[in-house]
Amino acid sequence: MSSKEEPAGAVAERQNLGSRSQRKQLTRDALLEAALRLMKEGRGFTGLSLREVTREAGVVPTAFYRHFRDMDELGLALVEECGMTLRRLLRETRRAGVPLFTDMIRRSVLVYKRYVEDNRLQFLFISSERDGGSPVIREAIRREVAHFTNEMAQDLRSLNAFPGLSMATLEMICGLVVNGMLSTAADILDLPPRRPELDQELVEDSVRRLRVIFLGALQWREKPAAAKQPLP
Amino acid sequence: MSSKEEPAGAVAERQNLGSRSQRKQLTRDALLEAALRLMKEGRGFTGLSLREVTREAGVVPTAFYRHFRDMDELGLALVEECGMTLRRLLRETRRAGVPLFTDMIRRSVLVYKRYVEDNRLQFLFISSERDGGSPVIREAIRREVAHFTNEMAQDLRSLNAFPGLSMATLEMICGLVVNGMLSTAADILDLPPRRPELDQELVEDSVRRLRVIFLGALQWREKPAAAKQPLP
DNA sequence: ATTTTCAGTGCACATGTGTTGACTTGCGCA
DNA sequence: TGCGCAAGTCAACACATGTGCACTGAAAAT
Incomplete structure (x- = not known):
């Protein structure tokens, strides 16, 4: 097992393989799914933070901007x-x-x-x-x-x-x-x-x-x- | 006009007069109304911060706790x-x-x-x-x-x-x-x-x-x- | 083979947040 | 009359947040 616990396995599949645009699409989907997953039990979408989403997606905060201008766009x-x-x-x-x-x-x-x-x-x-x-x-x-x-x-x-x-x-x-x-x-x-x-x-x-x-x-x-x- | 712009007049009436418990009820109402007023146009209640509410109510953040344990209670x-x-x-x-x-x-x-x-x-x-x-x-x-x-x-x-x-x-x-x-x-x-x-x-x-x-x-x-x- | 592109990283900063503890000040009860 | 209680203030903290900038390395284009 790796020393840094992986958030939710969404990253595992994203690791290798696939053309560049494919991988981009992959992490994009990871962000979307992370957002959805985060509002499971209680919190509304409005209450989610950008950092939280990227964290759950297993990605550094600034990577977010490669896909969406802000949370509204997501x-x-x-x-x-x-x-x-x-x-x-x-x-x-x-x-x-x-x-x-x-x-x-x-x-x-x-x-x-x-x-x-x-x-x-x-x-x-x-x-x-x-x-x-x-x-x-x-x-x-x-x-x-x-x-x-x-x-x-x-x-x-x-x-x-x-x-x-x-x-x-x-x-x-x-x-x-x-x-x-x-x-x-x-x-x-x-x-x-x-x-x-x-x-x-x-x-x-x-x-x-x-x-x-x-x-x-x-x-x-x-x-x-x-x-x-x-x-x- | 005062040098510090008053938020919304909710404070003006709260200024003087009234027994202690009356005044307490007054700022309590100010907090409630401030919360309501803040979600006018767009933001859900979940997206409001404690400080924001107290600011709109014309009260210092810590005064909040005299009335509610947290935002959920409000x-x-x-x-x-x-x-x-x-x-x-x-x-x-x-x-x-x-x-x-x-x-x-x-x-x-x-x-x-x-x-x-x-x-x-x-x-x-x-x-x-x-x-x-x-x-x-x-x-x-x-x-x-x-x-x-x-x-x-x-x-x-x-x-x-x-x-x-x-x-x-x-x-x-x-x-x-x-x-x-x-x-x-x-x-x-x-x-x-x-x-x-x-x-x-x-x-x-x-x-x-x-x-x-x-x-x-x-x-x-x-x-x-x-x-x-x-x-x- | 060399250069360009660009998804993702690392670091930094200014700002906003919830909560703490010690304080002032005036109402209301003794 | 004086004293305690509590609504509200002030200053400070330990974080979390959004975002800018320089960077890296590999896939793509030349």
């Missing part, structure tokens, strides 16, 4: 990465086909829960910084989320799940769903470890909430354009 | 204060009677928006720290929000707005509503200043979302308790 990169993660979730779900029959909602929720647990750190990041944190990062996350709900709306549309609903209404519904699921993600994240009954309760609650939304969506009637004429 | 006090604020909102709304006729939702949303704008900093705080930030504060906020939705559910129940819905279901619905309105608060908070058409759009969107939820609630049928007996 944050933006994280947003992008997490956006791709979310997008991937949607795409895979889409590909898996949509069993529109009974229990479809519960299945989706279970898939989602699994996905959140598999990508803890990314969801932790977006949950933390969606409302708090630096304005520029918050803005970026909003855009990403909006993009995501937009794609989801188009999916619902092409599935003809809610015929008679305009695209705008579909987006509104999806906004409701996404918002709910993001806050659910936060709940999933600090779920105590070995309590399967709590897990189940959370899932069932989530299912119920989604059911309400979809019930409402089915019942929705588009407004007659304007409130000019008093009675239909 | 955060908890803030949560409590904001909880009371929220509770007050609900109580006043309750007292104002509930016009269950048309446009009730829009009226409520407008009241809410006004309220959020009048209490910018408190909502900014809870929005920021609800998901991000220190675990202990987050936990406290969750409890406060849960308490709030619980009260709201009891209100709905005593109003008989949704007969046939169990208390648990009512709480679920209210959770949906509160969650949505909290994220709406975040949207309200960084609404550009002189854009009334954006304001209106946000309101209408919020109204639509609530309408969907209530439509779903009206349509909701309680599950037959358990899946034991096949048919009632």
Whole structure:
């Protein structure tokens, strides 16, 4: 074992081999992952220091500047990465086909829960910084989320799940769903470890909430354009 | 004008007069308000330093410890204060009677928006720290929000707005509503200043979302308790 | 084979931080 | 009237932080 304890193994793979640009990309990723790893359990991204991140990544502080101008820029990169993660979730779900029959909602929720647990750190990041944190990062996350709900709306549309609903209404519904699921993600994240009954309760609650939304969506009637004429 | 520029007038009133405990309470409030004021525009509570807060409050750093053990304790006090604020909102709304006729939702949303704008900093705080930030504060906020939705559910129940819905279901619905309105608060908070058409759009969107939820609630049928007996 | 580029290092500095202990000063109780 | 208590001050500390500058060595370009 080396005399200087290695931080987290992220450096081990970065040691040798690879062309220069490849290695650069490698330490860049190490920085991103270090940031994510550091906010595991508690601290928001805003509370991280540059030095801390480089330390966790196993790199000298000044090396940071070879990759990002400041922490905000690293944050933006994280947003992008997490956006791709979310997008991937949607795409895979889409590909898996949509069993529109009974229990479809519960299945989706279970898939989602699994996905959140598999990508803890990314969801932790977006949950933390969606409302708090630096304005520029918050803005970026909003855009990403909006993009995501937009794609989801188009999916619902092409599935003809809610015929008679305009695209705008579909987006509104999806906004409701996404918002709910993001806050659910936060709940999933600090779920105590070995309590399967709590897990189940959370899932069932989530299912119920989604059911309400979809019930409402089915019942929705588009407004007659304007409130000019008093009675239909 | 004094040679040393006063931070924000919070000190001016604290200068003379009042019994000892009154003055203590006064600087305590100054600290709390200073913290809130500091996260105006951007920075989360976690990113604030003790010294910064005392500086903004017009007090020497060490005076901080006469009131709070550390920043976390100050955060908890803030949560409590904001909880009371929220509770007050609900109580006043309750007292104002509930016009269950048309446009009730829009009226409520407008009241809410006004309220959020009048209490910018408190909502900014809870929005920021609800998901991000220190675990202990987050936990406290969750409890406060849960308490709030619980009260709201009891209100709905005593109003008989949704007969046939169990208390648990009512709480679920209210959770949906509160969650949505909290994220709406975040949207309200960084609404550009002189854009009334954006304001209106946000309101209408919020109204639509609530309408969907209530439509779903009206349509909701309680599950037959358990899946034991096949048919009632 | 020689030169250039550049990711990563080492060192230094000014500044901000949390917390300590000993102090002043005036309110409030005896 | 005087005395203790405690809110607030002052000075000092041991660090941590962001960032500038000169550097090294190996991969890339010539």
